[in-house]
Amino acid sequence: MNEELLTVEEVAKILRTTTNTIYRWLRAGKLPGIKLGKEWRIRKETLASKLNETNSTSIKGQRFLDKIGPHSDHVLAVTRKTHDLYNLEAEFFKKGLSRGYRLFKGCWWQKPDDARRELSIRGLPIEELEAKNALTIVDLTDYYNRSGKNGPVQVWSEEARKTFELGYKTMWGSGSPHLLSLGGHFRNLIEFESSLDDALRKLPVVGICPYIFDDFTGDYFEQLIDLMNLHSSVIFYNNGSATYLKNQPA
The missing domain is CATH 3.90.105 (Molybdopterin biosynthesis moea protein, domain 2)
Incomplete structure (x- = not known):
């Protein structure tokens, strides 16, 4: 052979x-x-x-990304596997790059170097983007441990300001909290997402918050509903296929 x-x-x-x-x-x-x-x-x-x-994955994932607000949005993303979460983040970032936007990756349970490796495998030139300051990857857990929920929110806001100063019109960012990321208390997570939603509404930022839900029963279902109420839209993503739902106030 x-x-x-x-x-x-x-x-x-x-x-x-x-x-x-x-x-x-x-x-x-x-x-x-x-x-x-x-x-x-x-x-x-x-x-x-x-x-x-x-x-x-890219071909299957293009349509729902076009429904996300191009310059300002706060989207909840629901996945069931780590592999799918990384695929979703990679496709989201590729769409942002195709539009000429600056990228922001906030890590909670993910380690920055792991995120770099997984996104690189999925076709993103991570080292090149970081060298040009077209992408920044931040450990949000570290900021939370030092400053509480306001720390990560300030990071999002500061990176948006830096994006504007660098000449970009919009920042496309992804943070991926776990349900127990903020001190192991879901109420802390809700308070953080609420503060982040308030901040993003005033900024030229498209942010997605991908979560892994491997169970939709009991408390998990109630937590999902609470999180949906703090985002303008929701993406359910599985194995390259996605459903996009616009969140309309009741």
């Missing part, structure tokens, strides 16, 4: 990222590779398969 093998440098060039990033993916098993002595090689078919997975 005559399989074409690519070097790390060739793969990095194709994906528009650095060789260090490719090495991290290989060591973590995020990108299957072959070790030949001290050198890594990646099968061309393996890389093509990874790119096809990303493209498939």
Whole structure:
């Protein structure tokens, strides 16, 4: 069998990222590779398969993104798997880039380096964007631990101000809280989302808050309703397919 093998440098060039990033993916098993002595090689078919997975998700995910307000919106996103959450964030950011917007990624349960790796795998040139200050990735849990719920809200507002100063018209941002992110108390989360909603209504920011709900019964269902009431619209996202609902006050 005559399989074409690519070097790390060739793969990095194709994906528009650095060789260090490719090495991290290989060591973590995020990108299957072959070790030949001290050198890594990646099968061309393996890389093509990874790119096809990303493209498939992108094609299925385009329509609902067009329904999000282009310059100001606060959207709740509901997923059931970590994989889907990252796919959704990647497609959201790609749409923002296609419109020439600056990107903001707020991490709660996610670690910034994990977010960088997962979004890079899904086709975003993270290191290039960060180098140009077209993307910033922030650990919101750290700000919450230092300043309470106002800390993360101030980060969103400050990044929006910085976005305007850099010459961008709009910031597209994603934060991904867990139901117990803010000190393990759901009431803290509700207070944070309410404060964030008030802040975003005054800013040229499109923000999505993706959550993982692996259960829709009991308290989880009530919590979902409470969160929906603090967002202008809701996306239910599963395996590349999405339903978009506009939240109309009763």
